[in-house]
Amino acid sequence: MKILNTLQERHQSGKKSIAVLIDPDKMDDPIRLNNLLRLASENCVDYFFVGGSLVTTPNLSTVIKQIKDNVSIPIILFPGSTLQIDPSADAILFLSLISGRNPDLLIGQHVVAAPILKNNRLEVMPTGYLLINSGRTTSVAYISNTTPIPEDKYSLAACTALAGEMLGLKLIYLDAGSGAEREINARMINTVRKAVDVPLIVGGGINTGQKASNALEAGADLIVIGNALEKNPELLIEISDKVYDWNQSIEARK
Numbered sequence: 001m002k003i004l005n006t007l008q009e010r011h012q013s014g015k016k017s018i019a020v021l022i023d024p025d026k027m028d029d030p031i032r033l034n035n036l037l038r039l040a041s042e043n044c045v046d047y048f049f050v051g052g053s054l055v056t057t058p059n060l061s062t063v064i065k066q067i068k069d070n071v072s073i074p075i076i077l078f079p080g081s082t083l084q085i086d087p088s089a090d091a092i093l094f095l096s097l098i099s100g101r102n103p104d105l106l107i108g109q110h111v112v113a114a115p116i117l118k119n120n121r122l123e124v125m126p127t128g129y130l131l132i133n134s135g136r137t138t139s140v141a142y143i144s145n146t147t148p149i150p151e152d153k154y155s156l157a158a159c160t161a162l163a164g165e166m167l168g169l170k171l172i173y174l175d176a177g178s179g180a181e182r183e184i185n186a187r188m189i190n191t192v193r194k195a196v197d198v199p200l201i202v203g204g205g206i207n208t209g210q211k212a213s214n215a216l217e218a219g220a221d222l223i224v225i226g227n228a229l230e231k232n233p234e235l236l237i238e239i240s241d242k243v244y245d246w247n248q249s250i251e252a253r254k
């Protein structure tokens with residue numbers, strides 16, 4: 001089954017998923033990456049996101065190969081630019097940065113990427129990408145040359161997500177940015193959740209089990225954890241337990 005269909009089905013049934021974000025620049029040590037892959041496999045991680053707003057090393061394909069060689073968890077490209085398209089992954093978030101007003105990230109890069117994607121087997125997942133302010137300026141806000149939505153402008157975020165859904169985007173991704181000072185608050189997640197029917201991805205600054213639980217309870221379907229695992233990979237055990245517990249409680253209610 002396609003990854004998008006799985007996410008839609010899980011959303012309908014109230015089940016949650018977890019993705020580990022790997023920044024190829026930061027995961028250049030095969031031993032560290034293998035340790036993370038082992039933990040991800042043991043803790044039922046659903047997806048790997050691979051990419052970054054600025055990738056300065058040629059590690060992308062090496063990282064993807066190492067994941068493929070060791071685990072069967074699907075790999076979803078989370079590209080900062082069209083330079084980060086690698087056909088050996090399983091899928092790509094075809095991101096439209098709808099919280100911003102940078103035409104290159106609303107349609108420009110897509111025009112360049114479309115013929116490349118047409119000719120490879122990556123599953124293309126049209127995604128409305130919303131940056132939410134999280135304190136200090138994040139790399140993604142700086143590189144994208146866009147202003148994140150203020151974290152207390154709930155209605156603005158909800159209307160943006162709704163417009164994205166009406167434009168046909170199949171996923172909404174609320175991102176505070178990697179290593180965000182503050183994760184996206186529960187009210188923001190919940191307001192956007194109520195505005196759209198598509199699966200909701202939430203990431204940026206989730207670095208404790210409690211923050212993961214809060215995001216799940218507020219309505220995230222898929223939580224993304226990256227930065228915190230670079231410092232403490234074992235945190236994955238605690239966070240994936242939260243997702244597991246949630247899904248068990250859904251099963252028990254059936």
Ligand code: 1GP
Pocket residue numbers: 021175176177178179180202203204205206224225226227228
């Ligand atoms: C960033 O949402 C992802 O785009 C994950 O953020 O690295 O802070 O976990 P962190």
